[in-house]
Structure formats: structure tokens, C-alpha cells
Amino acid sequence: MVTERHVELRSLWALALLAAVALVYWPGLAGGFAFDDYHTIVDNVALAGAGSSLSSWCDAAMSGLGTGPLARPLAMLSFAFNYTLNGLDPWRFKLTNLFIHALNAVLVWALVARLATALAPRATAASAWVVAALWALHPVNLTSVLYVVQRMTSLSATFVLLTLLVYTRARQRQLRGEPVARGWPIACAALALLALLS
Numbered sequence: 001m002v003t004e005r006h007v008e009l010r011s012l013w014a015l016a017l018l019a020a021v022a023l024v025y026w027p028g029l030a031g032g033f034a035f036d037d038y039h040t041i042v043d044n045v046a047l048a049g050a051g052s053s054l055s056s057w058c059d060a061a062m063s064g065l066g067t068g069p070l071a072r073p074l075a076m077l078s079f080a081f082n083y084t085l086n087g088l089d090p091w092r093f094k095l096t097n098l099f100i101h102a103l104n105a106v107l108v109w110a111l112v113a114r115l116a117t118a119l120a121p122r123a124t125a126a127s128a129w130v131v132a133a134l135w136a137l138h139p140v141n142l143t144s145v146l147y148v149v150q151r152m153t154s155l156s157a158t159f160v161l162l163t164l165l166v167y168t169r170a171r172q173r174q175l176r177g178e179p180v181a182r183g184w185p186i187a188c189a190a191l192a193l194l195a196l197l198s
Helices: 004-030 037-042 045-049 054-061 073-086 090-119 125-137 139-146 148-175 184-196
Strands: none
Touching (some): 004 125, 004 139, 037 073, 045 054, 090 125
16 A cells, blocks of 8 residues: 555655766766767758748658668657757757656666566565666666767667556556556557657
């Protein structure tokens, strides 16, 4: 049974995780664009023209044809939104990446907590938080946060984590004999597709 105290504690743990992520990555936001950022974002005229019409947004979404077989339209749209709101300010682009990474850290925490409760009932909320913090602060994530074009990686991870959360929730409910929403496989497929389009 989840009490008000549990909700307060979870909120404090979530805030602590978000603060840790912000503290570690904040100094890196000051850097500029690098490498693939130039041809994907800075020199991309489709991103500069987004915002004037629906077709301009579609052009911006599909302007990533050189980034992969599916052109990563969701990631390209996110770059277009950044460009439209703030111009070519690398700090704002990186701040968006940091928000996505912080969201992913909370999703990792939620997923680990859900799996830990099922697999190791004695596991504490603190142990799930430690795993999420280690993942969020690990240097391997540096490029996906501070190298702007690598938002594609982080955004894809967001939808993969959401897919895993929906799947594990549905499967755990099934294993307990509880009713499960019929649309959960469709939700998983839709989220997985969004990951591919990122």
C-alpha cells in the first residue's frame, strides 16, 4: 500500500536524482557545436525554415536522411523546435538534451524499482535509486548529453524505457492474476516505433 509518506519520499529521491544529474552535466552545457552537429543541425536549411507551415515542419522532420535509414524524424523535429525557439544557441540545444537525460534517469529508476520488487522483494527503493544514479552519472552518457546530435540516442532510449515500463507492468499484473488493459501490446509497439523514429 502506497502511503502519502511513500509518495513524499519518492518525490525527494526523484529530486535528488535530478539534482545530481544537473550538477554533473551543467558545466558541459557551455560548449559549442561539434562534428556531426554541423551538417545535421547548424548547416541544415530545413531546420532554419521550420515553423512557417506544416510542410516546412515535414521537411525539417525528414531532413535527417543521412542519419539513418528511417531519417530519425522525431529527433529532427526536436532540433527544429530548438532552432525555432532559440536559434542556433548550442547551450539551449544541450539543455534540452540534459532534460531528456534527466527524464531517462527517472525512467531507469522506475524500471529498476519495478524489476527489483519482483525479483528481489527485499530490495529497497534506495538500491534502485543507486542503480539509476550510477547509470545517469556514468561517463558513457556524456556524449549523448553534451554532443547535441546524440540527442537521437537519448530520445530513442526514452521510448525504449517507456516500452519496457509498459511491458513489465502488464506482465507483472498478468503474473499476479490481475486484469490488464487489452491495448498494452499496441502501446508497446507504438512506443518501440517511436524509438526507431528517434
